Amino acid sequence: MRKIKDLGEFGLLRELGLFGQKLPEGWIGPGDDCAIAPKSGGNLAITTDLLIEDIHFRLSTTGPRDLGWKAAAVNLSDLASMGARPLALTVGAALPKNLPFEWAEEFYKGLRECADRFDCVLAGGDTSSAEKICLSVTALGDMEGRRPLLRSGARENDDLWLSGEPGESAAGLLLLEKGLSGGKALEKCLRRHLCPEPRVELGLLLAERRLANSAIDVSDGVLADAGHISERSGLKVLVEAGKIPMSRELCACAAKSGADPFELALGGGEDYELLFTAPPKNREAILEIGKGLGLGVAMVGKVEKGSGVSLLGEDGREMEPKRSGWSHF
Numbered sequence: 001m002r003k004i005k006d007l008g009e010f011g012l013l014r015e016l017g018l019f020g021q022k023l024p025e026g027w028i029g030p031g032d033d034c035a036i037a038p039k040s041g042g043n044l045a046i047t048t049d050l051l052i053e054d055i056h057f058r059l060s061t062t063g064p065r066d067l068g069w070k071a072a073a074v075n076l077s078d079l080a081s082m083g084a085r086p087l088a089l090t091v092g093a094a095l096p097k098n099l100p101f102e103w104a105e106e107f108y109k110g111l112r113e114c115a116d117r118f119d120c121v122l123a124g125g126d127t128s129s130a131e132k133i134c135l136s137v138t139a140l141g142d143m144e145g146r147r148p149l150l151r152s153g154a155r156e157n158d159d160l161w162l163s164g165e166p167g168e169s170a171a172g173l174l175l176l177e178k179g180l181s182g183g184k185a186l187e188k189c190l191r192r193h194l195c196p197e198p199r200v201e202l203g204l205l206l207a208e209r210r211l212a213n214s215a216i217d218v219s220d221g222v223l224a225d226a227g228h229i230s231e232r233s234g235l236k237v238l239v240e241a242g243k244i245p246m247s248r249e250l251c252a253c254a255a256k257s258g259a260d261p262f263e264l265a266l267g268g269g270e271d272y273e274l275l276f277t278a279p280p281k282n283r284e285a286i287l288e289i290g291k292g293l294g295l296g297v298a299m300v301g302k303v304e305k306g307s308g309v310s311l312l313g314e315d316g317r318e319m320e321p322k323r324s325g326w327s328h329f
């Protein structure tokens with residue numbers, strides 16, 4: 001008997017026939033950060049994420065308010081990667097019967113704070129009971145006439161860009177798991193893990209001004225998500241290790257927890273930054289947008305003919321990454 005764990009996440013979806021299905025005209029189906037549903041006056045972007053107790057979070061280390069924020073933020077991050085404006089959230093919550101009411105109250109408070117921050121309506125949902133906390137958030141976004149940024153849109157000779165500083169979230173998670181705390185650097189990494197900031201404005205501007213050919217939000221890790229662009233675009237993605245922005249805070253946390261900061265930055269995941277490709281002629285415009293938003297954007301590689309992801313060391317030679325990202329099964 002085949003088990004789900006033998007198939008892996010993508011194998012499971014493939015076996016269920018979710019990839020390559022015939023969709024009505026104008027639809028974009030599974031395989032991107034959001035599905036796109038055509039409608040008059042601007043298409044809709046749709047995405048769903050699950051948060052399961054003891055798989056995605058632990059009650060002992062995650063407060064309900066932060067979790068509510070994160071549940072909304074990870075979905076808004078998927079909208080951001082397509083260039084969609086957040087419109088509405090619906091929330092399915094299965095909660096243990098003896099969970100204190102205050103937990104649920106705080107969870108919805110955090111959820112609403114994030115939704116409000118991005119002018120998104122908390123539009124409905126469903127509740128039920130379960131042995132453990134299971135949360136499913138669906139987000140709807142409005143493309144408002146913009147062409148969606150897809151994983152499959154990369155072109156040969158594109159630059160590879162990354163917003164923000166990856167690895168801090170993974171460093172924060174390590175600190176949580178090891179029970180380490182204290183200091184400003186550690187606090188910053190913890191916040192990045194618990195309350196990620198979706199790059200909604202960046203995604204909107206990149207799509208609005210048609211600056212990027214492809215995009216994905218970094219949830220699995222920079223290398224793994226570069227792999228998704230590579231696979232869907234049928235091209236090789238080169239990541240230059242020396243160009244990955246590494247914050248002081250990441251390095252401090254890595255030192256404290258005995259981890260390799262490069263591995264956290266490249267393979268840690270849950271960064272919720274945007275990884276995107278764009279033609280070299282757009283370099284200045286992209287840097288200008290980053291400056292306007294007060295958000296770092298860095299060129300971290302390029303797109304070439306071929307397949308797969310290569311990591312280039314500072315000497316220009318290919319390196320073997322030790323850890324390539326997160327697998328859900």
Ligand SMILES: [Mg+2]
Nearest residue numbers: 033078217219
């Ligand atoms: Mg995503």
